[in-house]
Amino acid sequence: MKLRIVHETVYxxxxxxxxxxxxxxxxxxxxEGQRAHDWAIDVSGGIRGPGFRDGAGDWIEGWTVRGPTEEVVVTITGRVETRDTAGVLRGYRELINPLxxxxxxxATRPDGALRDLAATVADATDSLDQSHRLSAAVSDAIAYAPGRTAFHTTAAEALEQGEGVCQDHAHALIAVARCNGLPARYVSGYLHVTTTGEAREAAHAWAEIHxxxxxxxxxxPANRCCPDDRYVRLGSGLDALDAAPIRGIAAGQGIETMDVTVNIEDLERLQEQSAGQTQS
Structure with missing residues (x-):
């Protein structure tokens, strides 16, 4: 799949x-599952600092904005070619030991309920079967319900509530996987559409299990699947805070608000539609 992405965050x-x-x-x-083209990052009024690839394989770069300022806009544009690898992160280079x-x-610390949920797959045949069954268990236990949780909601709180969004699903799956001795981490990225074609937030999160x-x-778990060619992977961490696409600090007493918009287009489908309109 060939995707064009425009991601804007306004502070x-x-x-x-x-x-x-x-x-x-x-x-x-x-x-192996993706390749980026013409990828550009811009911060309004910003000065680009050094960039580096961390031990987890993520590219991180620093930006500085010299004020005074009341608004900062972070804009990302580019194209990504993706292909389905059945969720397996093939050809990825990193240095951190999975353990x-x-x-x-x-965010991921388990309570009794999460430990009980992890124990429901004790009869799994192997770690792959166990991982699939844990993901399904989280999907069943936490209904997708936007606006019912917040950024600081923990996995235990989301499970108790029985509702949440992709961040909560990822945190809960990470928690139950670790309960069973499986290394697990949080992944941030983008999702073009859901398996049913239903529109959801294009900025997305899921979990990876070793x-x-x-x-x-x-x-x-939010979509009951493994990532395929509709997904674009950005980075990973122990939880949502650790894997956050943007982290920063401002000098001043101003109260911050944030608006995020993400637009993802399937370039091949757009070309097909354009060709069809031309022929008609």
Whole structure:
């Protein structure tokens, strides 16, 4: 699939801030399932700093905005070619030992209910079967319901509530996988459409579980599938905060608000539609 992505994040402050420093994890990962073209990142009024590839294989670059300013716009544009690898992260280079992803965080720390959910797959035939069944269990336990949870909602809280969004599904799957000794991590990225064609937030999140000789395999409980060619992978971490596409700090007393818009277009479908209109 050939996708064109435009992602804009607007930060506004009720009082001018003096300076703003951001760390951006907004460049598509390099592996067999995707390849980026003409990828560009721009920060309004910003000065691009050094970039580096971290131990997890993510490209991170720093930006500085010198104020005073009341608004900062981060814009990402580019094209990505994707193909379905059945969720397996083939050809991806990183240095971190998978066992590092057994460590809990505040967002993924299991309670009794999460441990009970993890125990429901005790009769799984192997780690891959176990991972698929854990993902399905999370899908059944947490209904997709936008607006019912917040960024700081934990996996335990989402399970107790029985509702959440992709972030909550990912956190819960990570928690139950780690309960069973499976390294698991949070992944941020984009999703073109759901399996049913239903429109949801194009900025998306899912989990990866380290499954024996297969290595890292993606699971998306929010859509009951493994990532395919509709998905674009940006970066990963122990949880949503650790894998956040944009992290930053502002110098000043202004209260920050944020608006995010993501537009993803299937270029091949657009070409087909254009050709059909021309013929008609």
């Amino acid at each position: 506004r402050y009720d009082r001018p801030v003096r300076n703003l420093v951001q760390s951006l994890r907004l460049t598509p990962s390099i592996f 590092a992803y057994l460590r809990d965080t505040a 499954v024996g000789s297969l290595g890292w395999v993606g699971f998306d």
